[in-house]
Amino acid sequence: MAGFSQTFDILASGLRAQATRLRHVSENIANTDTPGYRGKTVSFMPDYRPDVPEGSVRTGQVQLDQSTLPRIYDPAHPMANADGYYDGSNVNLMLELADAREAQRSYEASLKMFEQTRRMSSAIMEILKR
Amino acid sequence: MDIKSTLAHRAYSETFAPKPQTKESKEADFTQIAQSFAETVQRGEAQAKAALTTQADPHALVTALAETKLAVDTAVTVRDKVVEAYQEILRMQV
Numbered sequence: 686m687a688g689f690s691q692t693f694d695i696l697a698s699g700l701r702a703q704a705t706r707l708r709h710v711s712e713n714i715a716n717t718d719t720p721g722y723r724g725k726t727v728s729f730m731p732d733y734r735p736d737v738p739e740g741s742v743r744t745g746q747v748q749l750d751q752s753t754l755p756r757i758y759d760p761a762h763p764m765a766n767a768d769g770y771y772d773g774s775n776v777n778l779m780l781e782l783a784d785a786r787e788a789q790r791s792y793e794a795s796l797k798m799f800e801q802t803r804r805m806s807s808a809i810m811e812i813l814k815r
Numbered sequence: 816m817d818i819k820s821t822l823a824h825r826a827y828s829e830t831f832a833p834k835p836q837t838k839e840s841k842e843a844d845f846t847q848i849a850q851s852f853a854e855t856v857q858r859g860e861a862q863a864k865a866a867l868t869t870q871a872d873p874h875a876l877v878t879a880l881a882e883t884k885l886a887v888d889t890a891v892t893v894r895d896k897v898v899e900a901y902q903e904i905l906r907m908q909v
Contacts, residue, residue: 689885690855690882690885693878693882694878696878697874697875697877697878700874701872701874704872704874799877799881803881803884803885806888807888810888810889810892813896814895
């Protein structure tokens with residue numbers, strides 16, 4: 686049964702990675718209007734730690750979006766400079782929503798595989814019961 | 816040096832014949848299986864406890880519970896099979 690439990694572990698690592706990705710996406714969406722906020726992106730990489738099965742995935746370091754912050758004109762804003770401009774956040778809402786949807790789809794795919802593995806393992810047990 | 820077919824046969828059987836399992840090694844095998852089963856169940860319980868006190872993430876809980884279910888299913892099926900075989904022997908006409 687080692688194969689099945691390793692499959693479970695690998696799928697769980699995928700689910701965890703997608704959950705982390707979704708967390709950063711929601712951070713970005715929550716901070717859309719925060720002045721000076723840079724969007725966060727997280728990369729996925731293979732997990733080579735010895736205590737996880739080969740083929741697991743983990744999230745890498747969080748990186749900040751380095752594109753220039755938009756300058757917003759609002760002289761009444763407390764953070765506005767002498768010219769009346771302040772730096773907004775560089776979060777692109779459309780991109781973030783697409784990213785969230787992609788994370789959801791990948792999560793669903795992993796869940797389906799989980800279900801499939803469970804069905805396979807109970808099917809092999811059914812053979813023994815006859 | 817005369818080479819006979821029996822010689823080849825003997826060499827083959829010495830090389831590839833399954834080693835006769837001693838009673839101790841069989842018992843050790845079974846103990847190992849039982850121990851790994853108990854460990855899996857204990858891990859599932861520990862994860863469930865940790866998840867209820869919001870220490871572990873739900874993914875670890877789901878994995879541990881799925882593995883526990885797999886182990887329990889296997890144990891139950893094997894036990895049923897063994898009991899069935901035992902009853903079959905008991906029903907034998909002597």
